[in-house]
Amino acid sequence: xxxxxxGIVGAGQMGNGIAHVMALAGYDVMLNDINQETxxxxxxxxxxxxxxxxxxxxxxxxxxxxxxxxITTTTTLTNLGQTDLVIEAATERETVKQAIFEDLIPHLxxxxxxxxxxxxxxxxxxxxxxxxxxxxxxxxxxNPVPVMQLVELIRGIATDEATFSACKTVVDRLNKTAAxxxxxxxxxxxRILMPMIxxxxxxxxxxxxxxxxxxxxxxLGANHPMGPxxxxxxxxxxxxxxxxxxxHDGLADTKYRPCPLLTKYVEAGWLGRKTQRGFYDYRGETxxxxx
Ligand SMILES: CC(=O)CC(=O)SCCNC(=O)CCNC(=O)[C@H](O)C(C)(C)COP(=O)(O)OP(=O)(O)OC[C@H]1O[C@@H](n2cnc3c(N)ncnc32)[C@H](O)[C@@H]1OP(=O)(O)O
Ligand SMILES: NC(=O)C1=CN([C@@H]2O[C@H](COP(=O)(O)OP(=O)(O)OC[C@H]3O[C@@H](n4cnc5c(N)ncnc54)[C@H](OP(=O)(O)O)[C@@H]3O)[C@@H](O)[C@H]2O)C=CC1
Numbered sequence: 001x002x003x004x005x006x007g008i009v010g011a012g013q014m015g016n017g018i019a020h021v022m023a024l025a026g027y028d029v030m031l032n033d034i035n036q037e038t039x040x041x042x043x044x045x046x047x048x049x050x051x052x053x054x055x056x057x058x059x060x061x062x063x064x065x066x067x068x069x070x071i072t073t074t075t076t077l078t079n080l081g082q083t084d085l086v087i088e089a090a091t092e093r094e095t096v097k098q099a100i101f102e103d104l105i106p107h108l109x110x111x112x113x114x115x116x117x118x119x120x121x122x123x124x125x126x127x128x129x130x131x132x133x134x135x136x137x138x139x140x141x142x143n144p145v146p147v148m149q150l151v152e153l154i155r156g157i158a159t160d161e162a163t164f165s166a167c168k169t170v171v172d173r174l175n176k177t178a179a180x181x182x183x184x185x186x187x188x189x190x191r192i193l194m195p196m197i198x199x200x201x202x203x204x205x206x207x208x209x210x211x212x213x214x215x216x217x218x219x220l221g222a223n224h225p226m227g228p229x230x231x232x233x234x235x236x237x238x239x240x241x242x243x244x245x246x247x248h249d250g251l252a253d254t255k256y257r258p259c260p261l262l263t264k265y266v267e268a269g270w271l272g273r274k275t276q277r278g279f280y281d282y283r284g285e286t287x288x289x290x291x
Pocket of ligand 1: 049052053056058118119141142143144145146147148189190193225226231235
């Protein structure tokens with residue numbers, strides 16, 4: 001089945017990045033969020049990110065105009081029912097994702113493929129609550145979506161080959177690279193990346209280093225493009241904590257216990273860049289470490 005239209009649920013940093021690349025690749029995109037302001041902010045972010053691509057001659061002004069014209073926004077979830085492929089990119093909480101799929105199901109075409117951009121939650125469990133586990137899978141983009149090359153494709157226990165192949169065709173059309181991962185907590189990237197970030201928070205918690213020395217050490221000593229605490233702020237500390245909890249619960253091993261300092265930042269509402277404060281304070285000209 002050929003995918004022509006794509007519904008995206010959640011217009012946060014991942015949702016707007018996914019809409020951006022899908023529209024540039026020629027898909028009709030319908031972007032949904034519970035918040036009209038979030039939808040307006042997402043359209044502004046996409047226009048700004050495409051402006052930068054035009055100024056660097058990665059895309060033409062016409063391509064930008066056509067891509068932005070292919071995106072419609074809606075606060076009514078059920079409007080996504082007639083799209084060919086739905087990518088759920090709402091907050092990393094299983095109850096939120098389940099409620100979205102439950103509300104959407106009565107309005108879907110029989111052929112619509114359902115996917116989730118979840119960073120860690122069981123695809124098989126999400127699929128089992130829908131009417132179409134064979135047409136359900138994980139479609140996991142990396143942040144920032146317009147820049148990162150990888151998309152993890154995760155089959156649930158019931159996902160059929162036609163669904164996998166339709167999603168793989170979409171990844172190919174985006175000129176990105178698909179990696180197939182089995183459905184275990186955190187899949188591949190976050191199974192490896194998130195314990196490193198959590199360990200960086202323990203290194204801070206135990207006073208082995210401060211925010212600046214930990215990030216500089218990993219940038220200059222291991223050639224990472226961002227230090228682990230800077231990266232945690234970039235991903236969102238709520239998302240990092242949610243992923244650690246899924247690893248901890250799902251793999252039942254104490255080595256995945258979330259650092260209490262990570263929990264404390266999330267309890268404070270210091271979620272990183274998206275709330276302007278996390279391991280760094282972003283409210284001034286340059287980011288200032290908070291510890
Ligand atoms: C949590 C999960 O489930 C999975 C995940 O996503 S894990 C997180 C994975 N992501 C990472 O690890 C990112 C690590 N960081 C990096 O790779 C780099 O720091 C970075 C690409 C984000 C920025 O790179 P940089 O060299 O410092 O900045 P800069 O030169 O300004 O930007 C490089 C390019 O990225 C673009 N870019 C940067 N931030 C962007 C953003 N937020 N959105 C869109 N484009 C962006 C720039 O426009 C620039 O594009 P061109 O090459 O086309 O000119
Ligand atoms: N951040 C990252 O680096 C990565 C994240 N992911 C995954 O992508 C998903 C989204 O993460 P991210 O974009 O960072 O998170 P954000 O917090 O930036 O965005 C989530 C968005 O979903 C909205 N939302 C919440 N509930 C609903 C709902 N019922 N219907 C529609 N929209 C809703 C939120 O609205 P409001 O703010 O009003 O609550 C918010 O706008 C998560 O599953 C995350 O694990 C995957 C790869 C990388």
